[in-house]
Amino acid sequence: MKKKLLSALLATAMTAALLAGCGSSESATAEGGEAQTEGASEGASSEGAASEAGENKLTVYAWDANFNIPALQAAADDYKANVDSEFELEIIEQSQSSDIENAITLAGSAGDYSTLPDIVLFQDHWFHKYQKDYPDAFVPVDDAEVDWNDFGAEKLSYSVVDGTPYGFPVDNGTVIFAYRVDLLEECGYTIDDMTGISWADFIKIGEEVYNKTGKYLLCMDGDGNDLIYMMLQAEGESQFKDGKPYITENGTLVEIIGVIEEMLDKNVLYLTNDWSGYTNQAILGDMVAGVMNGNWIIPTISQVEENSGKWEITSLPTLNGGEGYASNGGSSLYITANCKNVDLAKKFLSYTFGGSAATYDAALTNGGVITCCVSAGQSDVYNQGVAYFNDQPIYAKIVEMGANVPIVEQSDYHYTCRTQIAAAVINIHNGADTMTALQEAEDQLNFEMGN
Amino acid sequence: MNRKKKEMNITAKQQAAGWAFLTPATLLLVIMSFYPIIQAFIMALKTGSSANMQWCEPITYNFTRMFSDKLFMRSVVNTFLYLLIEVPIMLVLAILLAQLLNNKDLKFKGFFRTCVFLPCATSLVSYALIFKSLFATEGLINSILVKVGILSENFNFLGTTYTAKAIIIIALIWRWTGYNMVFFLAGLQNIEYSVYEAAKIDGASGWKTFWHITVPLLKPTIVMTMIMSINGTLQLFDESVNLTKGGPANSTITMSHYIYNSSFGEGTTNFGYAAAMSFFIFILVAVLAFINMKVGDTRD
Numbered sequence: 001m002k003k004k005l006l007s008a009l010l011a012t013a014m015t016a017a018l019l020a021g022c023g024s025s026e027s028a029t030a031e032g033g034e035a036q037t038e039g040a041s042e043g044a045s046s047e048g049a050a051s052e053a054g055e056n057k058l059t060v061y062a063w064d065a066n067f068n069i070p071a072l073q074a075a076a077d078d079y080k081a082n083v084d085s086e087f088e089l090e091i092i093e094q095s096q097s098s099d100i101e102n103a104i105t106l107a108g109s110a111g112d113y114s115t116l117p118d119i120v121l122f123q124d125h126w127f128h129k130y131q132k133d134y135p136d137a138f139v140p141v142d143d144a145e146v147d148w149n150d151f152g153a154e155k156l157s158y159s160v161v162d163g164t165p166y167g168f169p170v171d172n173g174t175v176i177f178a179y180r181v182d183l184l185e186e187c188g189y190t191i192d193d194m195t196g197i198s199w200a201d202f203i204k205i206g207e208e209v210y211n212k213t214g215k216y217l218l219c220m221d222g223d224g225n226d227l228i229y230m231m232l233q234a235e236g237e238s239q240f241k242d243g244k245p246y247i248t249e250n251g252t253l254v255e256i257i258g259v260i261e262e263m264l265d266k267n268v269l270y271l272t273n274d275w276s277g278y279t280n281q282a283i284l285g286d287m288v289a290g291v292m293n294g295n296w297i298i299p300t301i302s303q304v305e306e307n308s309g310k311w312e313i314t315s316l317p318t319l320n321g322g323e324g325y326a327s328n329g330g331s332s333l334y335i336t337a338n339c340k341n342v343d344l345a346k347k348f349l350s351y352t353f354g355g356s357a358a359t360y361d362a363a364l365t366n367g368g369v370i371t372c373c374v375s376a377g378q379s380d381v382y383n384q385g386v387a388y389f390n391d392q393p394i395y396a397k398i399v400e401m402g403a404n405v406p407i408v409e410q411s412d413y414h415y416t417c418r419t420q421i422a423a424a425v426i427n428i429h430n431g432a433d434t435m436t437a438l439q440e441a442e443d444q445l446n447f448e449m450g451n
Numbered sequence: 452m453n454r455k456k457k458e459m460n461i462t463a464k465q466q467a468a469g470w471a472f473l474t475p476a477t478l479l480l481v482i483m484s485f486y487p488i489i490q491a492f493i494m495a496l497k498t499g500s501s502a503n504m505q506w507c508e509p510i511t512y513n514f515t516r517m518f519s520d521k522l523f524m525r526s527v528v529n530t531f532l533y534l535l536i537e538v539p540i541m542l543v544l545a546i547l548l549a550q551l552l553n554n555k556d557l558k559f560k561g562f563f564r565t566c567v568f569l570p571c572a573t574s575l576v577s578y579a580l581i582f583k584s585l586f587a588t589e590g591l592i593n594s595i596l597v598k599v600g601i602l603s604e605n606f607n608f609l610g611t612t613y614t615a616k617a618i619i620i621i622a623l624i625w626r627w628t629g630y631n632m633v634f635f636l637a638g639l640q641n642i643e644y645s646v647y648e649a650a651k652i653d654g655a656s657g658w659k660t661f662w663h664i665t666v667p668l669l670k671p672t673i674v675m676t677m678i679m680s681i682n683g684t685l686q687l688f689d690e691s692v693n694l695t696k697g698g699p700a701n702s703t704i705t706m707s708h709y710i711y712n713s714s715f716g717e718g719t720t721n722f723g724y725a726a727a728m729s730f731f732i733f734i735l736v737a738v739l740a741f742i743n744m745k746v747g748d749t750r751d
Binding site: 007098102105108109111132133134135136222223271272273274277281285422423424426427430440443444447 | 500501502519520521522587588589607609610612641695696698699700701715720722
């Protein structure tokens with residue numbers, strides 16, 4: 001009996017230990033993000049992320065092996081071949097853009113930037129907020145030898161804070177509307193019919209396309225819904241006014257929400273649960289006859305080989321008809337506080353991304369990265385027809401559209417706003433009242449902004 | 452006198468040994484747990500970017516703020532919904548499974564026990580992703596239901612509020628039942644077989660034996676698994692993040708997920724507010740565990 005009692009005690013002690021162990025492991029997962037970034041930056045520091053002073057080498061954090069990394073490689077090759085044969089660029093691939101944001105957050109919180117590389121690729125919509133939160137993290141590049149006027153003004157506005165340029169634009173976020181011309185033709189339309197139409201006409205055509213072909217004329221990620229922002233920008237409007245959310249009072253926005261709900265009800269628009277649903281299920285799964293997003297979506301569209309030659313691109317519809325232009329996503333390169341060869345970094349970035357045709361041509365051919373640098377966009381490579389898009393010279397078209405994108409008010413809370421309005425769109429679709437749902441989104445946004 | 456001194460020495464030695472064994476663990480606990488807790492509390496009183504945090508004005512701003520934060524309140528409601536539905540179902544299933552697998556005459560006992568415990572050995576993220584692909588609009592479950600004729604067309608399980616919540620609960624039950632069953636199995640081993648024999652002689656039915664002997668004798672284990680499950684569910688994170696990303700429209704978000712979003716997920720880097728909300732969970736866990744222990748206390 002005594003032995004039994006003892007073993008019972010032991011069992012309780014062991015389970016108690018397990019309880020404690022379980023508790024701590026659960027809290028570790030709850031703070032998984034923190035642990036992850038810590039791990040990432042630790043890994044970086046052991047590698048010695050930044051280069052040593054006086055070296056001919058630079059390090060850079062970047063993501064997307066199919067898009068941004070080939071562009072950086074192109075720049076490195078260009079600089080090595082034409083300026084400095086000793087030059088070396090070490091590209092440290094990150095799995096996603098938020099890894100870099102977290103690396104900055106962590107370094108900034110610790111007040112120790114020594115974990116960062118020389119250069120980081122950073123998302124445009126985030127930059128202003130991070131520059132404000134961690135003012136010491138980035139080095140201004142106002143003295144770099146670059147013709148800033150050569151860049152699209154809208155794109156450049158993301159990396160300029162209070163008149164001081166901080167970054168070198170890499171890609172071009174100009175929104176394209178790509179249509180399956182073969183399916184449009186089945187319904188008796190051409191790409192020209194889709195150019196400069198109103199959303200009301202678009203819905204009529206979309207219904208027809210869905211009924212005839214079973215494919216949606218538009219799709220989007222319902223969780224990170226960029227439609228509202230893009231449609232608003234095409235009207236020259238923003239979700240923000242004088243730094244405050246501009247939602248319920250914004251007649252254009254309310255009208256756009258109405259259009260989106262109508263498209264959802266009439267099977268013109270398909271909203272997926274998340275981003276992978278958008279790319280893998282809707283686009284790669286061949287569920288759609290049209291895609292509207294930043295032109296970085298082109299490599300995804302092009303993965304469906306059997307549809308080669310069946311796509312063409314044009315501008316966006318608008319509420320009252322007429323061609324709409326917008327820009328969504330994209331990133332720029334920034335020099336961090338940890339860079340010990342700032343002059344070299346500036347020289348390298350100004351020479352390559354500042355307007356070198358060799359860099360941008362190779363970036364386009366290898367990664368599909370389209371420049372927002374107007375002069376570089378005039379090279380031959382840009383004017384060639386693209387087989388996948390029915391031999392349309394889409395790159396020249398995108399550069400041309402990019403010059404027309406209106407500048408609208410930006411906010412540090414761009415993504416918070418996107419999340420709230422995306423939630424409102426889903427709630428309205430599920431039966432909530434439009435104005436109530438938008439009011440709720442605006443309240444939550446004001447709350448998060450501390451207004 | 453001399454002898455007495457020696458005895459004291461032995462006691463002193465034993466005490467010293469005791470302290471020596473305790474010190475490393477205590478030190479680690481203080482450095483790795485208590486110090487961060489205090490730091491987190493200080494952080495909860497501050498606001499602003501993590502590079503330059505300022506004291507809140509008023510000092511309790513982060514704590515009062517969460518009660519007027521509709522999204523946080525929704526995450527609290529969601530978490531309690533998961534708790535109230537999932538924990539009872541899971542524990543009852545775990546006891547029943549333990550009882551079944553404790554049967555002396557059962558063949559391949561080890562095999563069945565391993566099967567039930569196996570989900571627990573899978574990583575939280577990978578099982579969440581597998582559930583996600585199973586219940587995707589074009590996933591296996593949809594294909595089966597459509598083929599069998601229960602559904603007429605594919606249903607967006609994870610994109611609809613109620614089904615998304617239900618799937619999180621199903622996933623939790625799948626993942627954690629086996630884990631709790633192991634504790635009950637261990638508890639069952641400690642019940643004297645003679646007690647059951649006596650019950651049999653007195654003519655008690657299987658159900659009566661279970662209800663009047665097994666359950667009372669398992670009470671300490673039940674209380675412990677309850678505390679653990681409540682604690683674990685209140686800190687639920689992986690399922691919300693990986694299965695639904697809190698969606699659709701934040702309707703399945705949990706408290707820990709919202710805390711993560713406030714600090715890293717959405718780039719808002721509001722660490723002060725996130726720390727304050729963590730303390731809210733901390734207090735909730737403590738209060739619930741306390742109530743549970745009082746209720747489960749056998750010393751009347």
